[in-house]
Amino acid sequence: MGDWMTVTDPGLSSESKTISQYTSETKMSPSSLYSQQVLCSSIPLSKNVHSFFSAFCTEDNIEQSISYLDQELTTFGFPSLYEESKGKETKRELNIVAVLNCMNELLVLQRKNLLAQENVETQNLKLGSDMDHLQSCYSKLKEQLETSRREMIGLQERDRQLQCKNRNLHQLLKNEKDEVQKLQNIIASRATQYNHDMKRKEREYNKLKERLHQLVMNKKDKKIAMDILNYVGRADGKRGSWRTGKTEARNEDEMYKILLNDYEYRQKQILMENAELKKVLQQMKKEMISLLSPQKKKPRERVDDSTGTVISDVEEDAGELSRESMWDLSCETVREQLTNSIRKQWRILKSHVEKLDNQVSKVHLEGFNDEDVISRQDHEQETEKLELEIQQCKEMIKTQQQLLQQQLATACDDDTTSLLRDCYLLEEKERLKEEWSLFKEQKKNFERERRSFTEAAIRLGLERKAFEEERASWLKQQFLNMTTFDHQNSENVKLFSAFSGSSDRDNLIVHSRQPQKKPYSVSNGSPVCMSKLTKSLPASPSTSDFCQTRSCISEHSSINVLNITAEEIKPNQVGGECTSQKWSVASRPGSQSFGKHL
């Protein structure tokens, strides 16, 4: 037995304990019931169980307990504790190895069980917490459900209330409608009542009026009278006419005349409006035709059926248009043609515009692709070029910088610097020379021009002198004419026109650049004519002065005449005014001095 005890695995202390206890208290004989109870009382060890176990095996019942254990173990599938007996009669020997193996296995099993138990416990805990969680979730959801249910009930209640309200409002509306109807009826009845009453009252009032009239008017009221000093004549000076059938008819006639006049006036207005509208239409038509005609050929070439027919219409219309008299026809005959043609043209225009739109969009689409590619290529080329240029420039800059640095480095050398400076000066000198020569040339030109101007001035002076002489002679002649002839005016006119013609010729000679000048006539010897003439004159520095003189003339024509008479031989009044004006025109080159004179 002592061996058995020593053999026990030291690692399995709890087991060994029990075993030691077994060993210490082997005296207790195991009863089957007992043992079963012990086995049933599960694996967990307790002191009570120890005590039971202590009673399991005693000194006396070792054999029995071994056999019992063997039996039990074999039933659990362990190998038998006994050695294989060779003979039946021989007492079976306890196989210690088997016992130990069994024990070891039991211990392993025990450990496994313990592990499993732990696992199960943790799982149990986990599950427990899961359970808790789920329970809380459940409760929450339940609460939610409850609240939503409550809400639903509330909403339902509200809905019901609103429906109730709605029903009430409907009822109210109905009532109000009824009320309105009732009130309207009342109003209507009141109105009829009022009208009836009014009529009654009015009748009474009329009766009273009649009565009053009879009382007041029929009784010869001395007071009703007109006290007048003397009767006055009628405004038109006529005497009042008796009322007869004739006057009545005349009145009717006049009334109808007035009405007719009014209608005629209105008709005229409408006709005018119509004519203007027609004009507008005509113009529109013309413009449309002119707009459509340039692209008329194109569709014809394209042999487009629809446009072709329409265009023939256009041509017809164009032919029609030429007959202006058509527009004076009454509206009805023209209207249809007009509207039809306009409509047709409008359609053409519309289709044309649409076509153009299509073309444009097509071109745009096509062109976009093509041009885009091209432009991109261009772009690339351009950018390449530019980059090259930039690089070149950079190189240049670099070389220049280098040169500069070199220069700086060699700045101390006076020779090189002076040389450099010299070269710069030379360049400048050359440039200056060029400019100088240019200036000289310009100067020469100017001088030439000046010379020509002075020559012209001299010529002008001469011509002026000649002209003045001529004028003096003419004035003399005129004076003579005036004194000699009775019908001065006609003569003057003739003379004047003759003179103006001559002056014109002079002018033409002097200023060959005024060929557009109109020959003057006496009929437009007025300020208006003057202004025309000034306009016809080309702009020159003297025009402003001339304008001044003109205004002077128009404002103080009589003074002007006087001035002239003071200067020259006296012309007559009629011709004088004209001459003074004409004269100032004719002597345009010298007008500056004239302005000063005046």
Place this chain on the structure above:
Amino acid sequence: MNFSEVFKLSSLLCKFSPDGKYLASCVQYRLVVRDVNTLQILQLYTCLDQIQHIEWSADSLFILCAMYKRGLVQVWSLEQPEWHCKIDEGSAGLVASCWSPDGRHILNTTEFHLRITVWSLCTKSVSYIKYPKACLQGITFTRDGRYMALAERRDCKDYVSIFVCSDWQLLRHFDTDTQDLTGIEWAPNGCVLAVWDTCLEYKILLYSLDGRLLSAYSAYEWSLGIKSVAWSPSSQFLAVGSYDGKVRILNHVTWKMITEFGHPATINNPKIVVYKEAEKSPQLGLGCLSFPPHRAGAGPLPSSESKYEIASVPVSLQTLKPVTDRANPKIGIGMLAFSPDSYFLATRNDNIPNAVWVWDIQKLRLFAVLEQLSPVRAFQWDPQQPRLAICTGGSRLYLWSPAGCMSVQVPGEGDFAVLSLCWHLSGDSMALLSKDHFCLCFLETEAVVGTACRQLGGHT
């Protein structure tokens, strides 16, 4: 702008003669005729009682003075001061008196509208017209003075009689399809007569001179209807102002409505210029006092200055809440007038009493709105150009033209409350009437300068 001195006046009776040469005014029982240019008294006539109504004859030769209380009409001649004429209506009484267009007949309406007596100044003849209707505007003459239309009431039905003024012969007599005719008005061309019904019903009827019904127009039912009617001087448009605060413009071809002008209290359209009168108390600072005093005769400083400001849209106008349970509520278009060239229409909505609306008739839209500080009492167009003069019962005169508007203080001691105004026919001056004074306001300086400028411009 110049102002004449202030003259005495009673019951707002002050009228320019139709030829524009004279100005007649009444002071109690005296009638004073002045020369318009010099304002010197030309004639002074004394009537038998306080004058209640005066009217010039069309040829400016006679003036009638009516004394309704006495049932008397006195006529004075301008050419012969010693000439006199007195018409006594006796116990029949007198409620209205007017000239016929020829200036030789006087139409007197007796009390209770029993009849109209036509007195002739040329002959002894007296004519009577029975059954005239007692209404707002029952007699109307055509512009050329040839015809007279008269509203009549017989057997509870409305009739219109058209008389030839030259011999008072009845030309046409027809009944109108109205409940209770309120007014009649000839078109300026004298061919169409507008007849409108009582305010209880919106109804306007248009009759030709020969009595044919041309058209009838009704904008709505069951509500207060027409309040005011005006023909455009070109006879092309008929503006009808109604209690719903709208003006409807009818055309003369179809007699249908072309457009309607509402008068809302707020203006949102930024295109419309809203002139708002703003009052500014003068700044009497030291700087102001240190300036040299005003020219002598410039009058005392006004207590406050007023000027127009251009209000930025949206503008809300001051509205009056009408008392709806009283008769003649202050709502609807009470005043409307076309400018002499028919290009503009000025209106006043009675529940926005401070505002004058000016409508562009060419474009048929609102052109400008003037909001005054106090209710508009009267407005009148310059007879020569589109220029509107407005008075509000204050001491200022307001002028509007398409170019803008201005307010002018009427000089004088104390406040000259302008209650009414009337333009002189030339448009150069106007008479401003207060309760017991009147003065003339001359605008010709401006006009002369303007024309001078124009002439200069034409010359250069």
